[in-house]
Amino acid sequence: MSIEPYSEDQRDALQEITNIAMGQAGSSLAQLLDVFVVLSVPRVRIVEVDSVPESVEEMVEEADCVTVARQAFYNNLRGETLVIFDHRGCKDMADLMGHDGSLDENAEEELILDVSNILVGAVLNGLGEQIETDFGFTAPNIMARSVPVDTVLSKETLGWSHALFIEVNFSLEDRGFKCHLIMLMPEESIELMRQSLDKILESF
Amino acid sequence: MNADIDSQSFLRFIVDRVNVGVVVLNKEMEVLLWNNFMELNSGYSSDDMIGKNLFESFSDLPKKWLEKKIKSVFILKNFAFTGWEQRSYLFRFKHNRPVTGNIDYMRQNCTFLPIMNDAGEVQAVCITVFDVTDTSIYQTKLKEAMGRLEEMSIRDGLTGIYNRRHLENQLASEFDRVRRYGGILSIILFDLDHFKNINDTYGHLAGDEVLKSISSRLEAVLRNSDIAGRYGGEEFTVILPNTDAEGAAILAERLRKEVEESEIIYDGQKIPVTISVGVTLLSDNIENHEMLLNQADTALYYCKENGRNQVKLFDKTMTLI
Numbered sequence: 319m320s321i322e323p324y325s326e327d328q329r330d331a332l333q334e335i336t337n338i339a340m341g342q343a344g345s346s347l348a349q350l351l352d353v354f355v356v357l358s359v360p361r362v363r364i365v366e367v368d369s370v371p372e373s374v375e376e377m378v379e380e381a382d383c384v385t386v387a388r389q390a391f392y393n394n395l396r397g398e399t400l401v402i403f404d405h406r407g408c409k410d411m412a413d414l415m416g417h418d419g420s421l422d423e424n425a426e427e428e429l430i431l432d433v434s435n436i437l438v439g440a441v442l443n444g445l446g447e448q449i450e451t452d453f454g455f456t457a458p459n460i461m462a463r464s465v466p467v468d469t470v471l472s473k474e475t476l477g478w479s480h481a482l483f484i485e486v487n488f489s490l491e492d493r494g495f496k497c498h499l500i501m502l503m504p505e506e507s508i509e510l511m512r513q514s515l516d517k518i519l520e521s522f
Numbered sequence: 523m524n525a526d527i528d529s530q531s532f533l534r535f536i537v538d539r540v541n542v543g544v545v546v547l548n549k550e551m552e553v554l555l556w557n558n559f560m561e562l563n564s565g566y567s568s569d570d571m572i573g574k575n576l577f578e579s580f581s582d583l584p585k586k587w588l589e590k591k592i593k594s595v596f597i598l599k600n601f602a603f604t605g606w607e608q609r610s611y612l613f614r615f616k617h618n619r620p621v622t623g624n625i626d627y628m629r630q631n632c633t634f635l636p637i638m639n640d641a642g643e644v645q646a647v648c649i650t651v652f653d654v655t656d657t658s659i660y661q662t663k664l665k666e667a668m669g670r671l672e673e674m675s676i677r678d679g680l681t682g683i684y685n686r687r688h689l690e691n692q693l694a695s696e697f698d699r700v701r702r703y704g705g706i707l708s709i710i711l712f713d714l715d716h717f718k719n720i721n722d723t724y725g726h727l728a729g730d731e732v733l734k735s736i737s738s739r740l741e742a743v744l745r746n747s748d749i750a751g752r753y754g755g756e757e758f759t760v761i762l763p764n765t766d767a768e769g770a771a772i773l774a775e776r777l778r779k780e781v782e783e784s785e786i787i788y789d790g791q792k793i794p795v796t797i798s799v800g801v802t803l804l805s806d807n808i809e810n811h812e813m814l815l816n817q818a819d820t821a822l823y824y825c826k827e828n829g830r831n832q833v834k835l836f837d838k839t840m841t842l843i
Contacts, residue, residue: 346598428608432591439600457603457631 321364321480321508328515329362335518336360339444340486343499346440347433347488354491364508365483367476371468377485377498378402378467385427386470387434388461391442391453395510397482397503399441400461401434402470404496431458437488437499449514478504482511543613543630543651546637549596551576551589554646563615563628582614595634596644602634606658617655629658680730681737684751689759690811692749696763697811700804708770710760711818712777712799715830717756720793728788732795735786743777759815767803767835774799774833782831798825802836816842 324332340360348355365373378384387401421429435458442453462470481504489496503511537544538558546555556571566579577585595602604612606629617628631652636644676688684692693709700707714720714736721729733756740750740758749761760777762770778799786793800822808814820843821836828834 346600349597350594424608428604431603431605431608435603436594436598436600440598443600455601457605457633459605460607 323364324512324515327519328512331515331518332362332511333360335445335448336362336484338448339441340499342444343437343440344488346436350436351490353493356489356491358487360484360486362482362484364480367473367479367481370476370481370483370502371471371473373483373485374400374402374471374500375468377487377500378404382466383464384462384467384470385430385460385464386462387430387458389434389438389458390456391438392455393446393451393453395449395451395453395503395507395514397501397507399434399438400470400500400502401430401437401458402467402498402500403430403433405464427460427463431460433497434458437497441499441501449511449518451514480505480508482508541653543649543653545576545649545651546646547576547592547649548646551592555648559651560613564613580613583612588612592634592647592649595636595647599636599638599642599644601636604630604632606631606654607661610658612649613651615653617653619655619659623655623659625655625659628653629655678737678752681734681752683737683741684749686751686753689749689751689753689761693759693761693811693815696749696761697804697814699763706764706766707804707814708762708765708767708801709804709814709818710762710770710774710777710799710801711753711815711822712758712760712774712797713822713826714756715796715798715826720795724788724791724793728791728793731788732786732793735784736781736795736797739780739784740777743773743780748773759818767801770801770803771833771835774801778831778833796831798822798830799833800825800836801833819843 337360340357344355344357383405385403385405387403388398389401390396390398438458439455442455445451446453481502484501486499487496488499537555540557541559543559543563544555544557545553545560548554552573552575553571556566556568560571561567564580571579577583577589591602591604594600610625611627611630612632613628613630615628615630617623617625619625631654633650633652635648635650637646637648639645676684678685696707699705714732717729717732720732733752736758737752740760744750744760747763748765749763751759753759760773762773765773778797781795781797784795786795800818800820802814802817802821804814808817817836820840821834823843824840825832825834
């Protein structure tokens, strides 16, 4: 299946709404934790399935041992988000999230799910507001725990050829914590998003 | 008949009677709604609970954490979740598997939903409590079974030590690790001397007993970080991370001696057993883990040629077999 790439205007519009949505996610996290959150400029593009494992690997620096929370969202647009955490950050966050005492495995997973859910909820609400879509969400779950990053998404398990791929990094000022958010919307969602973007462009 | 009134009363009925806990809390953590599921499971009626602070009635709730969670829904206007896999339950309720469950309390997945007014402010938070006790029991059983299968798939059936497939996987990943991050790696390959004779003289069951006995001795000699397994018939491999050639040779000699001095008794007869041991260190010119194994195998071959019951370290003068 061939996919018509987004026009320059469409790309700009998507970049803009993504920036706003990611900004909202960052400020949600900041508000919750009462710390300053730094985020990278979101990268937005259409990818072929072959390049996905590589793209994921590229953005995560400490690739040896990551834990991944997965969450799905749906309306007419549907997709999944992955939030990838490296290890040192989790413990750093425990006290900020109101966990008592030492952090056992379950508490750490819960923390990862909490943070992931907050980011994903904020991003998608932000995105949804701008393209006038009210997303439904599934509960997040732990997709992989302490695995090398190149095993997180393997080509064989991905049943699509193209997807809209949005990625951003979040980190906390003065702390080791870092996480990476990836949003993937396969196939028909690319076209649906194009229609939403055109609608936004018309309204200018 | 007024359809609107009907649908409202339907909704009220459903919220009350649906087999899911529904609780609504205001900012002060006071209960605004407490449905039938919550009544039945907690023993507190709706009348008991409405207007009361949730934490006063349930002192065993994880207050600090839960308050923070609920507040985050008010502040961020975002839903939140808890799952049984991380937190078994929120409310300490009895479950419906008192006979077959073998768990303490009802397993729960909970959702926290912001209830917003027209101005977009969060007025209250709705907590829904799903009983996932059955799911959790099945999931736990499945996980245990998967764990056992995984363990079985990497173990040798006779001796219980790692099998060839696992050894090769481990060796490949150790090889990659050293190539990527540096460090050293040695391996030992050893073979029981004249194993065929043992089988012929004492029988196959005796042969099996020898293999089992060697395996348990092997595990006793090794350090925690060493990975040992049965590579084939009477052939064993030991992967020694962070070990130089000298260290590997010392360990190999200890192993050889341990086997030589061991008293393997089968059916009242003492079976003498010796081993030939090939040792090699990963050097720069080795391209893959198969080549490393090949070097150890070559060293082992030289032991066999040289009279057996000995240790040989691979060196470049040896011709690869």
